[in-house]
Amino acid sequence: MGSSSGINTAGGTALKVACVSAAVSDESVAGDSGVYEASVQRPCVSEVMVFDSDDTETVGTAKVQIAMRYDDKNKQFAILVIQLSNVPALLLQQDQKVNIRVAVLPCSESTSCLFRTRPVEASDNLVYNEVFWVSISYPALRQKTLRVDVCTVDKSHLEECLGGAQISLAEICRSGEKSTRWYNLLSYKYLQKQNRKSKQGNIHSEVPCTEKTVRTSAENKQISS
Numbered sequence: 001m002g003s004s005s006g007i008n009t010a011g012g013t014a015l016k017v018a019c020v021s022a023a024v025s026d027e028s029v030a031g032d033s034g035v036y037e038a039s040v041q042r043p044c045v046s047e048v049m050v051f052d053s054d055d056t057e058t059v060g061t062a063k064v065q066i067a068m069r070y071d072d073k074n075k076q077f078a079i080l081v082i083q084l085s086n087v088p089a090l091l092l093q094q095d096q097k098v099n100i101r102v103a104v105l106p107c108s109e110s111t112s113c114l115f116r117t118r119p120v121e122a123s124d125n126l127v128y129n130e131v132f133w134v135s136i137s138y139p140a141l142r143q144k145t146l147r148v149d150v151c152t153v154d155k156s157h158l159e160e161c162l163g164g165a166q167i168s169l170a171e172i173c174r175s176g177e178k179s180t181r182w183y184n185l186l187s188y189k190y191l192q193k194q195n196r197k198s199k200q201g202n203i204h205s206e207v208p209c210t211e212k213t214v215r216t217s218a219e220n221k222q223i224s225s
Helices: 190-200 210-225
Strands: 004-008 014-018 028-030 036-038 065-071 077-087 097-105 115-116 126-134 145-153 159-168 180-183
Touching: 065 145, 077 097, 077 180, 097 126, 159 180, 159 190
Parallel strands: none
Antiparallel strands: 004 014, 028 036, 065 077, 065 180, 077 126, 097 115, 097 145, 145 159
């Protein structure tokens, strides 16, 4: 079972979160290869019909604010998921709840590396303030990448990722100083739209599921390389 850990924010409030490892039925994290695969595929047909105009190009970019700190004494890496801004840029449907998924990759088999925030009702800006701890040495941490995905969960508990970012951990400070930054999120639906534009004139305009899976695998191989 996971244990609760806390970190003091700038305001002095201690935030606690249960460090629970990812369930095997949810995700497959291969420690040797660094491949991170979501077992639930995103629906293909429903995503193809979202874009009726170019208005989606004017909504801007969604961003996530994350703070990170390394505790050299205890060999602990803290990830503080603070907030999400400009959520409409990820093209959510109505009445959806949004959670943020973070993973330190490639994953080690000896420690938890995949975490999720609680789901929050969608709005323009969402506040989480949740902390996750990873037990890891500093040299090992500098070889890792932090994968951040913004996801929705439907009533059937199926997870769909709408956007994400990859953050190199090579420059994490060893002194224990907390680094807080905003990171732009790539909208997966917008990426699909751009792919369809490049295929205009082709007989098959839809993006098949197999093609999307290959693209996800390519991203993960890039993370582990």
